Amino acid sequence: MIEFFNTLTGKKEVFKPIKENNVSIYVCGMTVQNRPHLGHMRAYVMADLIRRVFEYNGYTVKMIQNFTDIDDKIIERSREFDMDYRVFGERYIKEYIESSLKMNILEPYYYPRATQHIDEIINLVETLIEKGYAYVIDGDVYYKTAKFKDYGKLSGKKIEDLISGARIEINPKKHDPLDFALWKKAKEGEPYWYSPWGKGRPGWHIECSAMSMKYLGETFDIHAGGTDLIFPHHENEIAQSEAATGKPFANYWIHNEMLRIKGEKMSKSLSNFLAVSDILKKVSPNALRLYYYRTHFRSPLEYDDGSLKEASSSFERMKRFVMENQSGADIDGDLFDELIKNLNNNFNSPKTLGIMFSAIKDANNGIRDKQITANTLRKALEILGFVLEGEKKEEISDKVIDTVVGIRDKMRAEKLFEYADFVRDELKKLNIEILDSKDGTKWRIK
RNA sequence: GGCGGCAUAGCCAAACGGUAAGGCGGCGGUCUGCAAAACCGCUAUUUAUCGGUUCGACUCCGGUUGCCGCCUCCA
Structure with a gap:
C-alpha cells in the first residue's frame, strides 16, 4: 500500500491505480530558458524517488517528462545571445540530461518536447474552440476561464478572489483578465507554425495537456511538479484538458516545495540560482541526493x-x-x-x-x-537510487600504493618517523589517506 | 489586498492523540609513535507565543507574532 499527499484533495490518500499494477506519471519538466539549477533537480530527484518506490512495490511505471522548448522568454533570451531558439534550448536540454544521468535518475519512458507536438496542440485548441471553451481574436486564441465550472479546484482559488487581485495584467484583447492564451500570434521575426488561426506558437500551458494526454491517455494517475506550478500552470492544464475531454485529467497531484537560498526561492528569474552541473563538480551525486532526501519534499529546503x-x-x-x-x-x-x-x-x-x-x-x-x-x-x-561502487581504482595503481605503504611500514618499524611522516604527507597531496591502526596500515582515496 | 503553507536543540530534521528518531557540528573517551579515520558516551524536563478540547497534545481548535509560496515567467 502506497499513500501520499494529493494536492487535489488536500489530503493524504491511499493510491489506487487506473490499471492494476501500473502507474502513469507525468512530470512537469523544464522550460529551457536557462541552466538547470539545484531547485529543478530537487523536483526531479523527488520524481525519481517516487518512481523507484512504485517500481519496488511491483508497479510498472510509465513516466513522461517534458521539455517546454518554446515560450516568450526562450525567444527573448535566444535573441540576446543571437542564437536560433532551437540551438539555444538544446544546450540546456543537454545540460539537464547529463546532470540527470550523473545523479542516477532513471530515464523517463520519453522526453517529449513542445515543438514536436504542434499538431496535437492545434487539435486540442480546435476542440476547445468547437466546444465553446476558447475564442479567437486577431490570430490569438484564449481559453474562456469563466466557462469551466471547476476552475480553481486544484489551487483552492476562487474566481472572484482572482479578479479582485491587483496583479493581473490587463490585456485588452481578452474577454476576461483570467483568460489565458492557448495560441499566440507570431510577431515579426518570431518563430512560428502554421495554424487555422494564422502563423503563431502555442501558449504556455497547452503543451503539457497535449503531451500528457498523447502518451498517458486522457486520464492518468499522477501529475508531479513544483508548488510554484500549481497556479496558474496546473490549474490551467486541468481546465483545458477536462473541458476538451469531459473526463478527469490526473487523479493525483504531487507537488514538491521550493528550494530557497537566503530566504528566497531559487529561481531563474531571481538569478540567484546555482547550476546543478557546477555543484556536481564539488560534491558527489550521492551526497546531493542525500542532501535532498534529508528534508521531506513537501517542506521548503533552505540552501547553504x-x-x-x-x-x-x-x-x-x-x-x-x-x-x-x-x-x-x-x-x-x-x-x-x-x-x-x-x-x-x-x-x-x-x-x-x-x-x-x-x-x-x-x-x-x-x-x-x-x-x-x-x-x-x-x-x-x-x-533509493544511490550508487555504491567504490571509486574506480586501477589495479596497478592500487598495487603501487600498497607498495609505498609497505615501505612506510618498514620505516615505522625502524622508528624512522620523520621519513614515514614525509611519505604520508606526500601521499596526502595525491588525496591518498593513510590510516594506521593496530591491525595494520590501511589507505584510501579521499 | 486574496488564497495556501511553515515555526522542534548550535545548525539540518523526524514525529500524523500515547509521553521528543536521526544527521552534521561540539565536548569527553578508545585506538595511534604523533595525527587522521573509525568506534563509544554526552549534547531539547521540552516543540515560536497565549488560551482551549482531552485521562493524555509537537500532533486537534482559536488568538498573537515571525517567515515563506502562489495570485506575473518559474521545479
Whole structure:
C-alpha cells in the first residue's frame, strides 16, 4: 500500500491505480530558458524517488517528462545571445540530461518536447474552440476561464478572489483578465507554425495537456511538479484538458516545495540560482541526493554551502559502514520492511534515513548483526537510487600504493618517523589517506 | 489586498492523540609513535507565543507574532 499527499484533495490518500499494477506519471519538466539549477533537480530527484518506490512495490511505471522548448522568454533570451531558439534550448536540454544521468535518475519512458507536438496542440485548441471553451481574436486564441465550472479546484482559488487581485495584467484583447492564451500570434521575426488561426506558437500551458494526454491517455494517475506550478500552470492544464475531454485529467497531484537560498526561492528569474552541473563538480551525486532526501519534499529546503558538506560526510559514513561490513545476501527482513513502510508512507525519505543511521549505531553496539545490517542497508540504498561502487581504482595503481605503504611500514618499524611522516604527507597531496591502526596500515582515496 | 503553507536543540530534521528518531557540528573517551579515520558516551524536563478540547497534545481548535509560496515567467 502506497499513500501520499494529493494536492487535489488536500489530503493524504491511499493510491489506487487506473490499471492494476501500473502507474502513469507525468512530470512537469523544464522550460529551457536557462541552466538547470539545484531547485529543478530537487523536483526531479523527488520524481525519481517516487518512481523507484512504485517500481519496488511491483508497479510498472510509465513516466513522461517534458521539455517546454518554446515560450516568450526562450525567444527573448535566444535573441540576446543571437542564437536560433532551437540551438539555444538544446544546450540546456543537454545540460539537464547529463546532470540527470550523473545523479542516477532513471530515464523517463520519453522526453517529449513542445515543438514536436504542434499538431496535437492545434487539435486540442480546435476542440476547445468547437466546444465553446476558447475564442479567437486577431490570430490569438484564449481559453474562456469563466466557462469551466471547476476552475480553481486544484489551487483552492476562487474566481472572484482572482479578479479582485491587483496583479493581473490587463490585456485588452481578452474577454476576461483570467483568460489565458492557448495560441499566440507570431510577431515579426518570431518563430512560428502554421495554424487555422494564422502563423503563431502555442501558449504556455497547452503543451503539457497535449503531451500528457498523447502518451498517458486522457486520464492518468499522477501529475508531479513544483508548488510554484500549481497556479496558474496546473490549474490551467486541468481546465483545458477536462473541458476538451469531459473526463478527469490526473487523479493525483504531487507537488514538491521550493528550494530557497537566503530566504528566497531559487529561481531563474531571481538569478540567484546555482547550476546543478557546477555543484556536481564539488560534491558527489550521492551526497546531493542525500542532501535532498534529508528534508521531506513537501517542506521548503533552505540552501547553504555547509549543508552539502554535511550531507557528504553523512553519506560517506553510511557508505563506509556498508562497504566494510557487507557480505553474503542475508538481510534483516524486519528492518527492511520498516524502511519500505516509511517510503510507502508519503515517500518519507528523512525518516527512512533516520532509521538507517539508527541501525548502524545498533550494529556497532552489537545489538544488531553488522553483516546483515550492512546487506539490508545496501539493498535500501539501491532502491533509493544511490550508487555504491567504490571509486574506480586501477589495479596497478592500487598495487603501487600498497607498495609505498609497505615501505612506510618498514620505516615505522625502524622508528624512522620523520621519513614515514614525509611519505604520508606526500601521499596526502595525491588525496591518498593513510590510516594506521593496530591491525595494520590501511589507505584510501579521499 | 486574496488564497495556501511553515515555526522542534548550535545548525539540518523526524514525529500524523500515547509521553521528543536521526544527521552534521561540539565536548569527553578508545585506538595511534604523533595525527587522521573509525568506534563509544554526552549534547531539547521540552516543540515560536497565549488560551482551549482531552485521562493524555509537537500532533486537534482559536488568538498573537515571525517567515515563506502562489495570485506575473518559474521545479
